Amino acid sequence: MMTALQTIAVAFAMFSALPMPQFDWNAKNMRYALCAFPLVGAVCGALWCLCGMLPLPALARAAGFCLVPVWVTGGIHLDGYADTCDALSSYGDTAKKLEILKDPHCGAFAVIRLCSYFAAYFALCGCVQFTLRVGALWALALVGERALSGLAVAAFPLAKNTGLAHTFATAADRTTVRRVLMVLAAFWGSRRLGRQVLIFFALSCAFAGGVLAISMLGGQGLSLNRGVIYSGMDLKIVLLSAAGCWRC
Secondary structure (H helix, E strand, C coil): CCCHHHHHHHHHHHCCCCCCCCCCCHHHHHCCCHCHHHHHHHHHHHHHHHHHCCCHHHHHHHHHHHHHHHHHHCCCHHHHHHHHHHHHHHHCCHHHHHHHHHHCCHHHHHHHHHHHHHHHHHHHHCCCCCHHHHHHHHHHHHHHHHHHHHHHHHHHCEEECCCCCHHHHHHHHHHHHHHHHHHHHHHHHHHHHHHHHHHHHHHHHHHHHHHHHHHHHEEHHHHHHHHHHHHHHHHHHHHHHHHCCCCC
């Protein structure tokens, strides 16, 4: 029981800004940490629903929808998105892109893309007519994007043999992690509520996460994984909600 709680705490400590108990990370409590990663998405989804149900002015609600993922994750997905934008906009070779991904400074392309991202995100959030059905699908989608992100770490080759992605991938029981997250995806796909969400995320993960990483960087890293999958998925979730495309 204690190992399971520590495993969940490792996932939240790494992929969220929520306060967690302090303890040593080891092979035992990191082995299945990627399996607990989707729980971070469940927290984001619950807070999105809470924001949607509160009697807030429309602009305040839209701002809440924009900021909830940032507050929960500490902006880790946006950090990865910014790094990825700078790297891909350099049009350099693989070594140059990997060097830029490691650079802690924020370049001009990252600032431009982040401003564009938040402008689009806020505008789309203002168009969403929140209902319990939309909230349930949002929560499902946020869990799904993190499940597929964890699956990508366990299944796709890595761009380098250092960094957080490498640490979690090597510490994980990759076979079990893949099975657990694939079973979770199959569970959604067996239901009408989740079938279109599953297809959407599977295609997005395969093309945006795997193909882009392998073709342009020689493998994935945590920055690319976070940047492409989280930020792109969050925006698409709100886009489809605003367009009224969610139908069960």
